[in-house]
Amino acid sequence: MDFWNFFAKRIVQGVIVLFTAITIVFLLRSVTPGNPVDLMVGFDASQEVRDAVARDLGLNQPIYVQFLNYLQGLLTGDLGYSYISGTSVRARLLDRLPASIELAVAAFVIAVTISIPLGIISATKRQEPADYLATMLSLVGISTPNFWLGIMLVLVASVQFNLFPTSQRPIGLLPAITLLFDGNTNGIVTWISHIVLPAVTLGTYFTALLMRLTRNGMIDELGKNYVPALRSKGLPQTLILYKHVLRNTLIPIVTVMGLQLGTLIGGAVVVEAVFAWPGLGTLIINAVNTRDWPLIQGALIFVGTSFIIINFVVDTLYAYINPQVKYQ
């Protein structure tokens, strides 16, 4: 099957997945306790007031009517309006998306940059001190809770030694880069100084995970038959390592990376809380707590779509790297 068929098939699958997800959300709505009206009007409001607000939000209609209306809106790209703030859901999500992407990608880059070399060193110097050290570090990294790590980093690096700011995102990456083109480095310096701690915190688990996967995968590969075969062919060790073994090792790891990246985008709630990073995670949690259904649904579509896209890219890459795999 060629690429375009694959692509089309993926799109159809994606739409089905999203549709199922939205349907499930609407089913949940009818059984979930808690009511956005209660959270908007304050306790003292009379029943008339509540009914008025409910009418305003369209909540007095039966659930399947609301469902159909929502789907209809989706077709025109209208994600509806937040119950709590009355602003466009799409606008709110787009507003938060850059922050989440920056954080996820930064964490991803840090993780990959550290873990792969570390994993290789570990695998090639197996059972030596370097390996033990790296393995122990990765164990610590996997077991350390995000929340604790983040706060510790702030206490030490920010409060004690004033190396980094404690929190917030005063400038986005794109504006910072724009400034750079004008010859102003302040923007990018600010951006970097603010993203280091949160990205390190968010990326720690991922780093540790990747490092172990790389190490174990590589050890596996090094034990395979083709390695001594290549060596006897006269290839230098570095070439064997990086052109052949590493590539084979990374193939399954790429899939893991893809899944993780998706999680990093929408699931960085704890890090966002500690560092006051204005990302999607916080938005979603608040929406759930206030039963702001349009926002919840919109976020679901956003995050779901990004997962679908990422997985598509991953699978494409996979087919590209591994000639044995065809588009299916």
Place this chain on the structure above:
Amino acid sequence: MDENSSRKIQNRRKFLKAVGVSSVGTTLAGCGSQSGPVATDPDDGGGDTDTEADDGGQQNGGDTFNIRISIGENPTGLDPHMALGATGSIMNQAYETLLFIDKEGNLQPQLATDWERIESGRARIFLREGVTFHNGDEMTAEDVAFSIRRIVKEDVGGIAAALSLTGVIDAEVVEGEHAVDLLSDGLNTLVFKTVGGGGDIVQKSWIEERSSDEVSQEVNGTGPFQLEQYNQGESILFSRFDDYWREPADASEVRFTWAGEASTRVSQLLAGEVDFITNVPPDQANRVESNDGTGIQSGETNRILFCQCPNVFEPINSKKFRQALNYAINPQEIIDNVLSGFGAVVSQPALPQFFGYNPDLEPYPYDPEKAEQLVEESGHAGAEIELHNSVGRYLKDEAVAQATANQIDQLSNVSCTAVSREWSSFVSNIADGDMSNNPDLSQLGAESSQVDSGGFHSTFFRSDAPLSGYQDEEIDERIQMALSEPDTERRRELLQETNKKLRDDAAWLLQHQVYAIWGLNDKISWDPVPSEELYAYDMVPA
């Protein structure tokens, strides 16, 4: 019953309903000590156009007094009439109300210089001369009438905003005078208190020339600070308004940022990135205090932490049982151990600064033996009850609930467990108007923004209020009497008597008065107010 009196009763009922609806303002809004659930985000996408380079740690030396404040929720926009939570506290710097309520609970002039009741349903507010908006225009009676109308009549801010000025149904300019009349449906004893707690004054022409989106992004008020820059999602910067009708503020710049996590705010203060933070958790107060260059300020609030006792099912419907619960708990111990001393015991469902507070009442003493005896007498020995609480909504709510339930559980003939509830379903459970499915005890925090027992009773003790947690005909009558009593002293007496009855009948499980804790950089001198409002105007160089 003849026509006349039946109509009077109808009017009274209608009025009661209207006044009963939210005369208590932000009542159960959490103090947002940990990330408040109602936190929302600024509207409208668009890129971040902040070009501010370095927001780094060090403050300005020299003579400029700049203040950087970090609060716990982010604002939804800048429209003062759409103030949910954070927007309100930020907009306090730029917009003002006609009157304000001081820390003793007394009304003070602000944009109004005098006030009087003309007749039942008409209250006159005399306006101050020489007040200018940030754009240079003078405040007129038209502007004031427009502002009130915008809140109570239009759909701006929806129902939530309208509720903050309850009882008021319209406003009109007084011919030939720099004054405005507030119209209510029948006698509104709380009308002045109501414009002391809410009703920001905006300029009519300024609002009318703008779309609602624009109003949400710009500021034109009478307050001591004007908007310099609004970076959605990041910060709000104010600068001093030199033509303020009082002395101009000491601070030349005030910047607001927000961080939901209390520990993050504390770190910001300790690292010198901000000068003032809200809601310091009691266990971190020491850290802030002992750090060089920072300190805390703590103060009483207008908020009480209590448990609702729905007296419609067993064993809660037994007065002796409820009294027993009040004897069984030891609020001072909880204040000392769970809240690090930040709190005060209460004697009634009112605080000393509330109008109608009864100074002759004593708190229930801690007396577990008496409690057990009362339980026996009530006939409910061996009862198993549950205490439901929120998590992160009020300061240390979960810990306090667990300690309280534990104290009750110590009784040999009662067992009590604390159950943590997710806020939204908790609210729906309690506020559905049906008390029979309420938990045995529901821990909540409530404040009176009007600092007045009249409205407070109406919200929490009237049997047909949606938040109805108590049913007692005599209490209903007393509440109604007080609400329609025009004579101030007589009204005070009535409220005091009601407070006594509520205390003696153990209508609530009384826990404590909530204290709020703020963190300040030593360069700022500032005293907290019970309403927990934040006025940068009151922050002066130390």
